[in-house]
Structures are given as C-alpha cells and as structure tokens.
Amino acid sequence: MTELLHLTERSLWNEAVRAGSYEQSTRGRTLAEEGFIHCSTREQLPAVAEFLYGEGKGPHGELVVLVIDGDKLTAPVRHEEAAPGGPVYPHIYGPVPTEAVVALESWPPAP
Template sequence: MVEQTYILHITERSLWDAAREHGTYEMSTRGRTLREEGFIHCSTRAQLPAVASFLYGSYDGPDELVVLVVDPARLDVPLKYEAPEPGSEEFPHVYGPIPVDAVVAVEPWR
C-alpha cells in the first residue's frame, strides 16, 4: 500500500472557521491573502515546526492555532513544490483556494 502524502498549512482557528462557512480556504500566510501572495504557503510534516516558528513564534493572537491537513488529490488547483531562492529547500505552494473538502483533518498546534 502506498502511503498518502499530505501537505500542511498552519492558521488561526477563526480563519479556518470562516473558510468552512464559505467552502474554500484562501489565506496565504499570517495576515496575507491568496490574492496578495499568488499562492497558499504550505509545508510537509518535517517542515512544519520551522514554518510555525517563523510565522507564529511569538504569536499572541486571540485564536488558537490549527494545522490543516490537506490531501493534494482533492485539490482542483495547481500544487507546485518551489524553493524561495535557488538551491534552497522546496515548499508546497497551492495556486488557488483550497476546497474545504480537501482538508482531511484539523490538528491543534501546541
């Protein structure tokens, strides 16, 4: 059996709750939208701790943080693995809204 490879996105609970109401998730990074960035920043499980630290290391917002577990097979928009600069580590980027039904789990972030 082939192991399913999911991608992850860390966000604030209220943003995920709003996405569930609208049917799609469209935030890219902390405070920036898909429209502003051009894609939604995601990570692998191994990359998540560093990404969370970078984006939310000193987070003091009112919401708890959650991790969206996304099944790439359920996306209807392009997914590309890209490096922020040549020769650096590649991260998954979703080039469009993430359908709520592509999120197969929501995990609390410590």
C-alpha cells in the same frame, strides 16, 4: 493521499468552513495578495511555525494545522524554493475546497 500541511488560525479556518473554501496564503496575507497558499511537509512544519508564529499563537488566537489531501485539490500544486538554493515547499495555486481538508490538528501539538 498526498499530504500537505498549512498552519493557520482557527478563526480563519472557521470562516473558510462557512464560505466553502480556504483562501489565506500565510500569516497576514491572502491568496489574492500572494498568488498561492503556502504549505509545508510534516518535517518542515516546526520551523515554519517558529518563523511565522514564534510565540505559539496567531494575532487572533489559537493555531491549527490544516491537513490537506493534495489529491482532492483542483488547483495546481508546485514544489518551489522559498529562496534560491533554499528548501522546497509545496504551494497551492488556488483556493482549497474545505472538503480537501481531511483533518484539523492543534498547534503546537499536545505533548
């Protein structure tokens, strides 16, 4: 399994479950607006969480981490620099079918 992680709000994930696919890009931006879904590796996740949600929760509540099996995606995944010379992050160029999400983890993680 190729593990990709995406931090989101539980309410947005619940909407995706009802719709059958997840189409949020990052905090406050959709796949349609951004062109891809921002993801990270497990090592990158704490810094991403701090950058996007420093206070530990989203504007609409509880945060969760979608653990995505990249092998179950039909959309392409590209590993790209966020800025020239910066870290490389995985980006999913299409919707994530809910069945590609193999686990849901709380954020921040329990001590």
